[in-house]
Amino acid sequence: MLVSIDVGYSQVKAMAENGSKILFPSVKASVVNDPTAGMYINLGHRVKIKTFNTTREELVGESALRSLTATTTLSRVKSEDIHDLFILTAAYLCGASGFTNLAVGLPLAYYRFQKNELKQRLQKINAHVSVDGGQERYITISSVHVFPQGVGVLLSVLLSDGLALAQTGKIAVIDIGYYTTDYLLFELIDGSPVPIPELCGSIDVGIHLAARMISTAYQEKTGALAPKFLLKELTSGMTIFFNGEPLDLSLELSRALARTAEQITQEVLSIWVKQADNVTQTILAGGGALLLNNYLSFPNICLPKDPVFANTEGFLSMLSYQLSLEKGTGTP
Numbered sequence: 001m002l003v004s005i006d007v008g009y010s011q012v013k014a015m016a017e018n019g020s021k022i023l024f025p026s027v028k029a030s031v032v033n034d035p036t037a038g039m040y041i042n043l044g045h046r047v048k049i050k051t052f053n054t055t056r057e058e059l060v061g062e063s064a065l066r067s068l069t070a071t072t073t074l075s076r077v078k079s080e081d082i083h084d085l086f087i088l089t090a091a092y093l094c095g096a097s098g099f100t101n102l103a104v105g106l107p108l109a110y111y112r113f114q115k116n117e118l119k120q121r122l123q124k125i126n127a128h129v130s131v132d133g134g135q136e137r138y139i140t141i142s143s144v145h146v147f148p149q150g151v152g153v154l155l156s157v158l159l160s161d162g163l164a165l166a167q168t169g170k171i172a173v174i175d176i177g178y179y180t181t182d183y184l185l186f187e188l189i190d191g192s193p194v195p196i197p198e199l200c201g202s203i204d205v206g207i208h209l210a211a212r213m214i215s216t217a218y219q220e221k222t223g224a225l226a227p228k229f230l231l232k233e234l235t236s237g238m239t240i241f242f243n244g245e246p247l248d249l250s251l252e253l254s255r256a257l258a259r260t261a262e263q264i265t266q267e268v269l270s271i272w273v274k275q276a277d278n279v280t281q282t283i284l285a286g287g288g289a290l291l292l293n294n295y296l297s298f299p300n301i302c303l304p305k306d307p308v309f310a311n312t313e314g315f316l317s318m319l320s321y322q323l324s325l326e327k328g329t330g331t332p
Helices: 080-093 108-122 151-161 207-222 230-235 250-278 287-292 307-326
Strands: 002-007 011-016 021-025 028-030 045-050 055-060 098-106 126-131 137-148 170-176 181-189 192-195 201-203 240-242 245-247 279-285
Touching: 002 080, 002 307, 011 080, 011 307, 021 080, 021 307, 028 080, 045 080, 055 080, 080 098, 080 108, 080 126, 080 137, 098 108, 098 307, 108 137, 108 181, 108 201, 137 151, 137 307, 151 170, 151 181, 151 279, 151 307, 170 250, 170 287, 181 250, 201 250, 207 230, 207 240, 207 245, 207 250, 207 287, 230 240, 230 250, 250 279, 250 287, 279 307, 287 307
Parallel strands: 002 098, 098 137, 170 279
Antiparallel strands: 002 011, 011 021, 028 055, 045 055, 045 126, 126 137, 170 181, 181 192, 181 201, 240 245
8 A cells, every 4th residue: 555644743644545635733642541431522543553562552633632741743853752653643544554655755954864764764664553443453664765845745736736837937835844844946947847956955944933922922911831732723713711711812823924934935035045036936835835825925826726735645646656667667
């Protein structure tokens, strides 16, 4: 089975050749006994993983968000314990069983230094997995292909999105994640986009900057520390309460998003310098695209049909192509 999984700092996105499409927050938590004995609906997933010498159970996704033991990571190198838990959970939810061919991505800044280590580690994954009390399935990773983030976005657009690409000038891809933003600049040669290597890379600016700003605003207004996932709640349209009264942070949220968008724009344009004048189309992707679209000032911004899954879809296409080449059935 072919599965593409993008383990982001905020969300895990996964797609499979069978058409499955999975999305859940990149959060885990300890399993605790439910005092209501299941009388109410539980969001998220309860995951059980058995390996040769260990058995573990964790909450993953929405259910973990609401736990006092909620754990995520913003480390440059994701915790192996957390990362592999999300990989197995996403693979299981996509329907994986037995030998699984896996595609994953890395930010451009980390790609060259981390791809081989990540590939070698993921190829060692094999475990018996059960999610939400479902049938236990043995999952073993038979092959791993690691791709640079952002590249998947353009491939997704080219193959299946239906978005019309510019025919002249340069095409920019801005992939905004929680912790990093990847930027790529392509020159159009004979109608085909060709990357300009020195103008492709990553910056350590993403939605986490807006999250930090809104947390600071919350503390200034209330004198209390902000809830752990305040930005997620605000951008989901939830009403925030403090001392039993609604707390209006709409103005602060707008300012935080605008400042984050401004910083991303200025940092990327300072790298592209005069080349930015020749950009005729900017393809915006990633979870941050939905939040910052109205605040960014890149030229001719357009979004794929599903900006959140654009990388994941592109990785799946590249995985299929790479495997066909290995079998001698691919066409360049």
